[in-house]
Amino acid sequence: MVSTKFFAIVAGVGPGTGRSVALRFSKSYPVVLLARRPESYNDVVAQINKAGGRAIGISADATDKSSLASAFEVIKEELGDLQLVAAIYNVRPNSRPSRKPFLQLNQEDLDVSLKGNVYVLPFLEMMFGSREFGPEGIHVAHAIIDGGIDVPDAAHSDRNDGTPDGKISPYANVVIHDISGDEHKYSLDSHGFGYVKHESKEKDFVDDEKIKAEYYPEVEQLLKDSTGASRVFIFDHTIRRATSDVRDIAGQLRGPARRVHIDQSYGAAEKRVKHHLPDEADELLKKRFQIINVWRPIKTILRDPLTLANAHSVPDSDLVPAKLIYPDREGETYAVKPNANHQWYFKYGQRPDEPLFIKCYDSVDDGRARRIPHTAFVDPAHENDPPRESIECLQQSDCIMIDRHQPLDCLSPPLLYTLPESCQQLKRGFSDCKRGMVDMRKRFRGNQPISTSAELEGGGGAAAKQLLGGGSGGSEVKPHKQLYAGKPVFDLPLKEGARGEVSGLGFDEKKKPGLRHEAE
């Protein structure tokens, strides 16, 4: 609801911070946008008015008194009844600070930098002198942006061997549209994604071999039926699982991917065909081929849903190749530059019987959607729900990526001990959670904390082994105490070697040699 009593001014509107600030304020107030050239504010004025807000663009030089006075005349005419609630001075100086290494800066460089910002100084003075306005309800604040903002003309510095600078995204106002009920309007060719109805026999997604033997053929048929493909080759699958405990405590697990990306670059897509089907690649590459990611939730998704940007709203110039270096080959994905024109979609509460097709690549370039950026995002309504499950940590470990072991082998001793600590905590957290569900005492008392700071900070081999439930000795180690009303809840000594697993939870013992070995 836009205010009918107050308005805001943003002086210095351009594609970066000025635009984001204007969009943000326009949600609550009519806004006046100032820049010297209309092309700096025209787009955003149109966007705000189209969205039902109220914006007025005025060409004015915010460093020039008479120009500002004329601007206020226009404001009085247009918004005479309203009171000013906030004035944001976002003017970017014309001169850029020198990009020389710090110790090579000379007096001249410092002068240029200072002069570029000189008109901000009166505002700083005002800030310190502004207490006198306090009784009138006026507050002056100075926001320092201590880093580069990713605006089109902010070139990367060629320092650090050309490594791109980290930049702050100015786009704070991404709207993600829920397409529930309108799924039929979105398809692989029109937008780059599509939801289909399909119930799978596979429900658990824990056994890699079963997935390949039973789930792969199901997906193959589904893709043929949905896209008309004459042949389908499945080269990979990823299962994401995580427990909330682990992520909250370790704070370092990789859960759902929260970076806008495309799974394959154009070049990498062709290389994929050559890599997986070397004998047929030449023939296959003469015809149309697509790489499609079939994304099926294991449980209904409420927290960390997946959002996709309409392929046509993302120009190739927004794609940044990012290499993936494997021991035996090189892959390439695309990172995606932020852009206020990207159109984002998701489906609320996506269920396991509503798999999503994501087009990663289409060899045909005839106006159809060719590739679609996607990412997980935080839905504030479900921020504190249990998280999506993820074993990406495991999938990306050296144990799988470099040494090429099977996931189940990596989860069992001795390979288990080679996993990064975060993956080990994931495993323990998952086990504890399952045990807590069947152990009546735990149902009343709750699970023990997954780790203490000592464990996280490398509390030594014994702590690590206890954490994993591994080790071969029988020596007693002190359990970590969970306090309840100041008293330890768990007083039982834990045997080193006692695992966090219990039988009868649906694990196939034959496939868990580590477990069987330790039980013996």
Ligand SMILES: NC(=O)c1ccc[n+]([C@@H]2O[C@H](COP(=O)([O-])OP(=O)(O)OC[C@H]3O[C@@H](n4cnc5c(N)ncnc54)[C@H](OP(=O)(O)O)[C@@H]3O)[C@@H](O)[C@H]2O)c1
């Ligand atoms: N970009 C960065 O990396 C970065 C980093 C740290 C801090 N900052 C600060 O953040 C603020 C916004 O920067 P931004 O890069 O995101 O820019 P922006 O908001 O994309 O654009 C700023 C706009 O200011 C307008 N402007 C410049 N001089 C003006 C004047 N005298 N009167 C009225 N308007 C004027 C320019 O449009 P016209 O040319 O049409 O007037 C320009 O489009 C600035 O204060 C900047 O110093 C930027």
